[in-house]
């Protein structure tokens with residue numbers, strides 16, 4: 354078996370026993386994989402998302418010693434999302450917040466309207482600020498941590514993604530700032546930047562040409578990032594092994610941030 358196909362699960366069972374976590378966007382893709390892995394390692398996860406059916410389906414797929422419940426909520430409704438978090442914090446405490454809900458449409462900057470810009474900024478930046486702020490008192494009690502899902506190559510820009518890259522660069526700045534401001538409260542905060550992850554959402558957005566050809570061309574290691582690899586990294590950051598890691602952007606992308614990158618392939622998104 355090659356390294357490319359080796360199961361990425363390396364953390365010992367029980368590593369996250371007793372951890373209380375909240376994962377946004379837990380009903381699909383990366384959020385679902387993160388939830389599955391946290392529960393396998395012993396955590397209790399509350400999954401947040403807009404659709405009850407997909408959040409329930411995540412619950413049905415779980416196997417492991419941890420627990421799971423869900424709340425239907427739009428993270429762009431910052432008051433409702435904060436209220437859901439406070440409910441979790443008050444009832445069970447909170448040791449981990451995973452800000453995973455996010456996304457964008459692909460369009461050239463000149464084709465993005467004010468409303469289009471605001472939609473993407475609200476989802477990928479503003480909601481994260483408010484939810485993370487609401488988590489502070491609970492994370493301070495547990496010396497917990499935050500993981501923000503970002504993008505590989507966020508520091509260099511990305512064609513067709515002006516709104517999303519600006520939002521994620523904002524999240525990186527926020528991450529580094531809170532890592533400083535909250536370090537003495539014992540709270541850590543990091544970003545994980547996956548390369549291309551072939552989730553349903555991306556399959557719907559990008560053409561077969563992109564997925565079939567350009568991902569390999571743009572990635573030095575010539576393969577996309579599996580959701581399970583992202584999940585293991587998030588779990589690592591939440592575990593005692595990550596206890597001194599804060600303010601980081603960890604890119605898990607087969608070297609995409611070093612290579613040609615989809616950002617340099619204008620034909621990728623149109």
Ligand SMILES: CCC/C=C/C(=O)SCCNC(=O)CCNC(=O)[C@H](O)C(C)(C)COP(=O)([O-])OP(=O)([O-])OC[C@H]1O[C@@H](n2cnc3c(N)ncnc32)[C@H](O)[C@@H]1OP(=O)([O-])[O-]
Pocket residue numbers: 455456457458459460464465466467468469470472473476504548549550554555558615
């Ligand atoms: C390597 C890859 C890395 C990344 C991978 C992934 O993230 S995978 C995940 C990838 N998949 C996803 O992320 C899917 C999730 N994405 C979404 O849910 C939504 O796109 C949204 C949350 C970003 C906006 O939600 P919303 O309910 O607020 O949307 P709304 O319909 O109300 O429109 C608001 C404004 O946006 C405008 N507009 C919309 N489309 C386009 C376009 N193509 N062109 C131009 N403009 C567009 C629309 O016209 C309107 O402006 P207007 O006309 O009033 O001036």
Ligand SMILES: NC(=O)C1=CN([C@@H]2O[C@H](COP(=O)(O)OP(=O)(O)OC[C@H]3O[C@@H](n4cnc5c(N)ncnc54)[C@H](OP(=O)(O)O)[C@@H]3O)[C@@H](O)[C@H]2O)C=CC1
Pocket residue numbers: 377378379380381382383384401402403404407426427428429453454455456457476502503504505546547548549550551552553554555
């Ligand atoms: N796929 C990829 O190639 C990459 C993805 N990413 C990022 O990783 C994260 C997860 O992506 P991925 O799993 O691929 O995408 P998905 O679309 O599968 O997951 C996004 C999840 O967020 C939820 N969500 C979206 N908008 C909201 C909202 N307003 N309020 C609450 N929940 C919401 C969705 O559920 P629902 O619609 O039910 O609310 C969905 O479960 C995103 O931030 C994405 O941008 C980063 C790098 C690459």
